Amino acid sequence: MKPSSRVTIRDVAATAGVSVATVSKVLNARYGVSAATSAHVQAVIRDLGYEASLVAQSLRNHKTNVIGILVADLEPFSTELLKGAAKAIKGTGYELVVYSAGGRTVDHAGWEQRYLSRLSGTLVDGAILVTPTVVEVEFGQSVVAVDPHAGPTGLPTVDSDNLEGARSGVRHLVELGHRRIALIGGRPDLESAKEREQGYREELARAGIDPDPDLIQPGNYDADDSAAAARRLLDRPDRPTALFAANDTSAIAAIEVAVAMGLRVPEDLSVVGFDNVPEAALASPSLTTVEQPIHEMGHRAIDLLIQLMNGEPVENTHVRLATRLVVRQSTAHLETER
Structure with missing residues (x-):
């Protein structure tokens, strides 16, 4: 048997009698592997002393340096919000992963909880929920809600007036x-x-x-x-x-x-x-x-989430931003005769 420092994912796959893709799914806790196969692969990983560097680092430090953003669909509001979030993430050392439900959330309250479960574990350090239907989530990591469905919420929030x-x-x-x-x-x-x-x-x-x-x-x-x-x-x-x-x-x-x-x-x-x-x-x-200010909402959500993930003191976990009227060509004084 090779020393643990030289064991590769291919060694694990060959010893377990499965594909490299299957080992990768087991390492990242992804769908598509039966419980029996997953247990077998995990046993081989332990026996060989294999450590996938990114996964091992996550398990040791509970850090992936990835932030997840969940949106019901990619429509004008969420698209603009993502632009603000992408700008805010620069220079922070974090990366973004966007999870879109593809619009398959109509009349299905609590969709965020289902999709959060797919990002839990070692995939992200925290998450931003855009227009979530829930006021409480079970995630085990920091979460910020943008424009939540409900009024008073237990989650940190960012919205506008x-x-x-x-x-x-x-x-x-x-x-x-x-x-x-x-x-x-x-x-x-x-x-x-x-x-x-x-x-x-x-x-x-x-x-x-x-x-x-x-x-x-x-x-x-x-x-x-x-x-x-x-x-x-x-x-x-x-x-x-x-x-x-x-x-x-x-x-x-x-x-x-x-x-x-x-x-x-x-x-x-x-x-x-x-x-x-x-x-x-x-x-x-x-x-x-x-x-x-949709871009600013995305920016402030990232800032707030990173503060929470880093355990920094947060003065206000419910951020409300001002709006302003932009007058263009679609309004005019009422004509007395129509």
Whole structure:
């Protein structure tokens, strides 16, 4: 038998009578190996005294220098957030691994816990959950939630001031003279969507306007759902003169529907979105929107997670960032005659 310092993964595979790929799966605790085979390979590893350098270092030091980011899907918000996270990781000594559920999370609360289990053990030192459905997770390592579904959470969080952001967007429309202001809402399970609807209602009330229930339609942060909502709103004889959408995807979908129906934006319909993703500036007309600092949210999430992983004192584990209104071409003063 070779000295332990010279034993290779191929030696383990040959002795165990399995492929190198199977040994690698066992070393990294990955799926696809039966319990019996895994136990056999582990016994051979112990007998030969084999140490895979990265795995052995992880087991000794509990450090992989890898941070995991879990997203439900790669859509405009999560893509922009990843850009901020990627910038923040430079020079830290850590690497990023992104795990996308590919959109297979609709109506499945707790998806993060299932996917966290795949990253646990020796794969990552900590994780960032983007729009998670849970407020508590069993992971054994540091976790930060970005824009969580629930309100108060036991997890460290990073989000933006959705309530004041929505108020500023609706206030802009009111100041332009609009009073029939519709809402295309977000996903009802997301706290951000609830706060944006609350801000819409509060700003209307502040202006002395009673919200019309018929002017509040679900968009679910989805382009198709938002387009259907826009058609219902704009097909009314008493259609709204302005529309506030809970995200830019919904706002852009509403503009496309309005144009297809022969309406002019902003002359016949003013539209305000939320997020300020790159598509907002490229829309025709360019979209007035409430900007939440998505890149900074990703950056701050990385900073907070690294502090927690390093055991550093953290002054505030619930970071809330300010929003701002970005005025472009999709809003205008209400015309007295339509």
